[in-house]
Amino acid sequence: MLLEVKDLKVEFHTDKGVTKAVKGVSFGMNDGEILGIVGESGSGKSTLGMTLMGLLPGTASYTGQVLFDGADMAKMSFEELRQYKGDEISVVFQEPMTSLNPLIRVGKQVEEMLTLHVNDTQDDGRLHEKLTKAQRKERVLEMFRNVELPEPEVTYRKYPHELSGGQQQRVMIAMALMCSPRLLIADEPTTALDADVQDQILDLLKEINRKQGTAIALVSHDLRVIQRICQNVLVMYKGEIVERGTVDQIFNNPQDEYTKQLIDAIKQEPKQSDLDTADTALEVKDLTVFYQIKSEVLGQKPRKKIICENMNFEVRKGEILGLVGKSGSGKSTISRAILGLHKDYTGEIIHHTARPQMIFQDSSASLNPARKIGWILEEPLKNQAKYWQRQARAGAKNIPHIYTPEERKAKVLDMLRKVELPEEFVNRYPRELSGGQKQRVNIALALMSGSKFVIADEPVSSLDVTIQDQILKLLLNLQKDLGLSMLFISHDVNVVKRVCDRVIHLG
Amino acid sequence: MKKKRNYNLIIGCIITGIVLLLALVGLFWTPYPTTQMSLELKLAPPSIAHIFGCDHFGRDVFSRVMQGMGTTFLVSITTVSFGMIVGTIIGFLAGYIGGWFDEIIMRINDVLNAFPSILLALVLVSFFGSGLLNVIVALGILFIPSFARIARSEMLRLKGLQFVQSARLIGDSHGRIIFSQILPNAYTTILASAAVGFNNAVLAEAGLSYMGLGVQPPDASLGRMISEAGSYLLKAPWYAIFPGVAIIVLVLGVALISEGVSKID
């Protein structure tokens, strides 16, 4: 057995107390095995990976045994452990851009591996001889060819920011493999990359495993990634392994409740559309959206950067139209143009419903961090009240009922119930909410003013799969109950297929 | 595990509290009249009656330090508040409106910001003339650019966030977006720079009065006291040391508070 972990517990000590990240985990890995470790945020899967590498931050402590080739790494000093790092065990991280030193040429960063382990005391007869400068460079170039980096000589002299995300990750992999490690830990290696690049990197990992017999521990939140290259899988939930087995077992015959949820979330059936109305909520004709790029030289006309050209589509009443495109394809800019937040466009955008709204992607700032949820949700109603009061003073007829502050508060509570949040959330700040809860508030805010047309911009892409599932169900229910029309924007084809009546593709 | 004590904050608050008390009391009452001279007490060393000793006119140094701290404190708080309010408004507008307005404001700001505050203060004082009121005006103007720059960068950071776009969609007016949605998010940053600004103001005021351009005699000021004491260093080192320590303590207290505040989430 290459790696054996016995009853591993990891705790983080912070100002707020102790968090148990890993609660007594045991498993083993054989030489040449590809083991998938899957779980959502907070499951402890990344902590587990970092523990194996001895890369836990100073605030963490752990107990248990980590036997690598029979030696207990948990008992080793920093110096003893150091001789394993990069040499026998290597790691590839999620964010290749930030994981590389921005000021050092990538070739040098990879080459460093060859000088680091020259004087290691352990004697296992692998690659510890001193190499000349030219030999080192030759080895790096050879490795660059192995990981299929274009023009190794040129790439050698480049800085990280001059490479694409996929190339950066290849450099990281080259670096990790430089000392022919026996175990490679890949911590979400493809999460930051576009879909087609993801596949290439996964294929590369599989190829390395096949050719060199390097065992790989692949940590990921994405079951599809695991399914693609792993033989065995551990499913982690809240710091524990809830299920383990071969990929086939886990996917076709999951035993644990949580595993079933995970599998269900990615195996959703596409939606069967039964819509038969011709009324439109939104018409877009010949829409060309662009950016004005200010010229560096004074007096020169600004350049136009075209986001999309001559788009034509319509959203029918009660329909969910999907808009799919890669990151950077301008999906969000188009939606902002439709809502009047982005002025640089030509063509026609005709709304047939009042007050179109947007559900934003959950981010740390999709809700005002300085305000309570109650205040945030009341804001649209306050604005409406102010508007009608002004109209009334100006002598306009047909003023609808203007809500009093009490009625407004009641409406906020009502809306919280609709998005299935407890009433006491009115007194919470956004930072006290989880990602899924924040997304519910985002939905509530968009619906607060009684809007019938909503644009949802990547509403679930930053959430865990099981939470995604809940939010999408809520969104579909609300859409049916309130008769909403929706433009649903996402990069994720699976999500779009599940939710939308019709789909259009961008770029 | 026990929660870590924020020592910076606690010590800073204690120091500032004591200094503030002395300074504010010093504006209205001091143990001895600050201008009461006495030949016998000329350069008297510290004693129970005069804990900081006496100066070359036999005036009580402790009383004069109290009054000097009061003046310095008042000058600093006024100028920083003025600079903060005006600077924040200018910076917010520049950041929010953008375009040529922003260009012009920020080019002027860049030039002014490159200059150390004491140098600009000197230029302004030579323009307005010396004296306490002129120093206040000069320093007040002086602090506008740094706050404008910070407020602007805060505005640029916050303006791009989603909740601001969302505020526009739900029908918030520009005024409401700036003051109700964005401003509360910028408080901490602006107040933190106010602490830095306060310390700069203390040092600038003391420096100007050291050069004889600030508070005019016979009123006490910390800088001028150090300047005068320079001639009596051999006989009466305490005369220079106590006002100097007063300045350091004034600055240290606020610095520790801002350090401590920055460590709170």
Place this chain on the structure above:
Amino acid sequence: MKYVLKKILTLIIALLLISIVVFLAFSVIPGDAAISKLGTEATPERIAELREMLGLDKPILERYFIWLGNAVQLDFGTSYQYNVSVNSLLGTRIINSSILSIISFIMVIVFSIPIGIFSAKRRSVPGRTAMTTITQITMGVPSFFLGVLITYLFSIILKMFRLGDFVSPADSFWGACAYLVFPAIAIALPKIAMTVKFLTTSIRAELHKDYVRTAYAKGHTKNGVLYGHVLKNSLVPVITFMGVIVAEIVAGSIIVEKVFSVPGVGTLLITAITNRDYPVVEAVVLLFAFLIIVINFIVDMIYKIVDPRVKI
């Protein structure tokens, strides 16, 4: 190259702007130079005569262009107070002040980088608190008070120099340096503290970056990570900060020169301000402005060279 040209252009515009502001400011001050020179009791005829002599009767725009034309040729007119050309006043004083500033700057570089690294390496709570407190106190000491303390310690107690015994560098360069070391300490100490704090924060911030984790994963020692990877990155923002520090040193020298009676540009400026000697004030302010703008330009250029992410 285009970038450099653009930078130089903005540099010239900034200088022109400053010159206009400086000139206008001192032109609209109530009670013009003629009066301040002759006193308020002078007869109107005498004042008018002097105004004509000083060129104060011409329209302001014309006066500005005459002044600017002269300034470009490095002629800043005649001092009201001393009745000699501003240039002759500035000459040796610029050299004295430059030596003082350079010594101070060298002190800042030599001391702050090792102390900054030392400070960033403190991990224990007492170690950190001690370093913070020391830097905070040092930052808060006004340089002129530091000057007084240094005078007391090195001149009165240790008798290492005598206040006012400054030798001109023309007579003895090293003699001048030996004297200027003391005011330089007064200028440099607070700046060292500022730089130490800045560098410490910068290093600590870098230590949390992902590439540091990579470096550990490669099997680096702690020092290997610090000196091989972190230090280079954390020094990049320090370059920009050095621009601020140099400007602060130049400004700090004004007041410290007075403490140590160094015949430099600073002492000249203070006397000129007290005596409303505007040609001198204008010249010195313009000189400082020029210096600071050039320093910022140099800092910008160095930054571009060091950081490959910024394109020229």
